[in-house]
Amino acid sequence: xxxxxxxxxxxxxxxxxxxxxxxxxxxxxxxxxxxxxxxxxxxxxxxxxxxxxxxxxxxxxxxxxxxxxxxxxxxxxxxxxxxxxxxxxxxxxxxxxxxxxxxxxxxxxxxxxxxxxxxxxxxxxxxxxxxxxxxxxxxxxxxxxxxxxxxxxxxxxxxxxxxxxxxxxxxxxxxxxxxxxxxxxxxxxxxxxxxxxxxxxxxxxxxxxxxxxxxxxxxxxxxxxxxxxxxxxxxxxxxxxxxxxxxxxxxxxxxxxxxxxxxxxxxxxxxxxxxxxxxxxxxxxxxxxxxxxxxxxxxxxxxxxxxxxxxxxxxxxxxxxxxxxxxxxx
Numbered sequence: 001x002x003x004x005x006x007x008x009x010x011x012x013x014x015x016x017x018x019x020x021x022x023x024x025x026x027x028x029x030x031x032x033x034x035x036x037x038x039x040x041x042x043x044x045x046x047x048x049x050x051x052x053x054x055x056x057x058x059x060x061x062x063x064x065x066x067x068x069x070x071x072x073x074x075x076x077x078x079x080x081x082x083x084x085x086x087x088x089x090x091x092x093x094x095x096x097x098x099x100x101x102x103x104x105x106x107x108x109x110x111x112x113x114x115x116x117x118x119x120x121x122x123x124x125x126x127x128x129x130x131x132x133x134x135x136x137x138x139x140x141x142x143x144x145x146x147x148x149x150x151x152x153x154x155x156x157x158x159x160x161x162x163x164x165x166x167x168x169x170x171x172x173x174x175x176x177x178x179x180x181x182x183x184x185x186x187x188x189x190x191x192x193x194x195x196x197x198x199x200x201x202x203x204x205x206x207x208x209x210x211x212x213x214x215x216x217x218x219x220x221x222x223x224x225x226x227x228x229x230x231x232x233x234x235x236x237x238x239x240x241x242x243x244x245x246x247x248x249x250x251x252x253x254x255x256x257x258x259x260x261x262x263x264x265x266x267x268x269x270x271x272x273x274x275x276x277x278x279x280x281x282x283x284x285x286x287x288x289x290x291x292x293x294x295x296x297x298x299x300x301x302x303x304x305x306x307x308x309x310x311x312x313x314x315x316x317x318x319x320x321x322x323x324x325x326x327x328x329x330x
Contacts (some may be wrong), residue, residue, distance in 0.1 A: 040059040084320035102296035110289040135263040146252035150245040
């Protein structure tokens with residue numbers, strides 16, 4: 001094999017090695033090219049040292065081939081050197097820092113919002129409890145006042161009945177006394193008239209006296225019955241009044257029980273409503289907090305990227321490197 005053939009084969013092998021590495025990153029590729037070129041130089045030196053000097057035509061053809069290969073390698077090196085280099089940026093670390101800062105900023109704000117709302121519901125709960133306790137107290141006082149008033153009414157009803165019955169008894173006694181005196185006087189008058197007429201021992205005289213006594217008994221009986229009826233009516237009225245008062249005591253107790261139950265139902269409903277408000281606010285507050293954290297995380301993360309891009313020029317990165325970083329990271 002000729003010197004030209006040896007050099008050509010070595011050069012082709014080195015060039016193929018370089019092209020096979022073309023898919024590697026720019027730095028690795030440049031190192032590979034440099035290594036390939038060094039191998040070619042070494043091969044050329046070895047070939048020329050062990051081989052006799054070629055003919056001038058061969059030398060001219062070999063030099064031309066070698067110059068062509070060197071030019072291709074140089075062009076490839078220049079092309080790779082012009083490719084932008086992507087700066088290394090810790091995307092995950094930047095995101096974690098942004099999220100941590102956003103969480104630190106947001107958490108106290110929403111914790112204060114929740115505390116403020118819970119303070120309001122606590123005040124409402126205390127007020128509602130006091131209102132319910134006051135309702136219980138009013139119901140108790142209303143019942144006790146009703147029972148006390150009914151008790152007073154019972155005593156007065158008994159006193160009024162006793163007074164009325166005493167008055168009726170007095171009037172009856174007075175009536176009997178007056179009526180008895182009047183009857184005796186009328187009887188004596190009738191007897192005198194009968195005697196003056198000589199009919200004391202006759203049947204006619206006795207009939208008149210008997211009739212007078214009978215009429216008097218009927219009239220007196222009616223009046224006494226009227227007194228009794230009046231007494232009965234007063235007693236019946238008093239008894240019904242006492243029954244009504246007793247019923248009033250029972251109904252007062254029932255009313256207190258119902259009023260207490262109603263107050264308890266309203267209180268429980270109010271407490272449940274406050275609990276639902278707290279739960280609903282807490283859930284919404286957590287949702288707003290999460291959305292705020294997401295929004296701020298995105299903002300802080302973008303700020304981190306912007307700060308990183310701004311620092312690249314001071315680290316020696318080229319404009320094409322910075323442009324690629326903006327395209328990839330922003």
